[in-house]
Amino acid sequence: xxxxxxxxxxxxxxxxxxxxxxxxxxxxxxxxxxxxxxxxxxxxxxxxxxxxxxxxxxxxxxxxxxxxxxxxxxxxxxxxxxxxxxxxxxxxxxxxxxxxxxxxxxxxxxxxxxxxxxxxxxxxxxxxxxxxxxxxxxxxxxxxxxxxxxxxxxxxxxxxxxxxxxxxxxxxxxxxxxxxxxxxxxxxxxxxxxxxxxxxxxxxxxxxxxxxxxxxxxxxxxxxxxxxxxxxxxxxxxxxxxxxxxxxxxxxxxxxxxxxx
Numbered sequence: 001x002x003x004x005x006x007x008x009x010x011x012x013x014x015x016x017x018x019x020x021x022x023x024x025x026x027x028x029x030x031x032x033x034x035x036x037x038x039x040x041x042x043x044x045x046x047x048x049x050x051x052x053x054x055x056x057x058x059x060x061x062x063x064x065x066x067x068x069x070x071x072x073x074x075x076x077x078x079x080x081x082x083x084x085x086x087x088x089x090x091x092x093x094x095x096x097x098x099x100x101x102x103x104x105x106x107x108x109x110x111x112x113x114x115x116x117x118x119x120x121x122x123x124x125x126x127x128x129x130x131x132x133x134x135x136x137x138x139x140x141x142x143x144x145x146x147x148x149x150x151x152x153x154x155x156x157x158x159x160x161x162x163x164x165x166x167x168x169x170x171x172x173x174x175x176x177x178x179x180x181x182x183x184x185x186x187x188x189x190x191x192x193x194x195x196x197x198x199x200x201x202x203x204x205x206x207x208x209x210x211x212x213x214x215x216x217x218x219x220x221x222x223x224x225x226x227x228x229x230x231x232x233x234x235x236x237x238x239x240x241x242x243x244x245x246x247x248x249x250x251x252x253x254x255x256x257x258x259x260x261x
Contacts, residue, residue: 002043010045014053017043022062022073029137033063033071075139075232101144103162104197105131108150115258118212118223119149126150128157129258133197140198141232145258146224170221179216185209185235188227198229205230225258
């Protein structure tokens with residue numbers, strides 16, 4: 001029961017209690033919340049109080065309503081610095097979340113002109129292509145594709161596994177010092193295969209993040225393309241006060257993407 005003799009309004013007390021229940025996983029991510037009637041009975045408050053508390057939690061992004069189904073604990077949305085050096089795994093771990101990855105493809109292939117330019121190698125040189133699915137807990141967050149040069153990183157094909165952080169491997173095994181990165185951010189909607197992998201609906205919003213990572217000497221480390229659920233991530237852009245570079249250009253042609261049919 002809530003305290004009617006406190007100056008704090010009942011809907012705020014109810015809001016705080018539900019927050020605590022979510023934090024301590026009485027209501028886990030994806031769980032359906034009790035109905036308005038059940039919450040009224042449980043807390044001894046009016047339907048108006050329940051609706052106000054629930055709507056406030058929906059506005060915060062902690063709960064989400066599904067028409068005809070009810071109210072559910074929302075998958076948390078993360079604010080990520082687009083130019084940060086670490087990958088999703090390192091970011092989620094810093095946030096205290098459990099991250100895992102599933103490697104979908106890992107092959108040698110020959111660089112096309114675009115890939116060669118991104119890695120500063122010659123067209124036709126052998127490169128490593130890796131495609132993986134990134135999870136937060138058991139929820140798919142992003143499809144990540146990347147290419148690296150096996151000449152620069154020998155044995156990476158065998159060393160990089162599902163339980164290995166790419167950035168930790170590059171830093172600790174290959175002693176890479178990360179420098180600047182160039183990032184391009186586009187928006188798209190989920191196609192059938194993307195929706196299947198990311199467990200979302202066809203047409204859902206997606207971010208397309210292309211990144212060329214350099215070392216401190218300006219030599220490319222890797223080039224990547226990440227397809228990220230737009231309902232799970234917000235990208236934050238940061239610019240120096242004296243330097244701000246913005247470009248506007250048409251979308252790249254399909255054959256410039258990492259995946260080639």
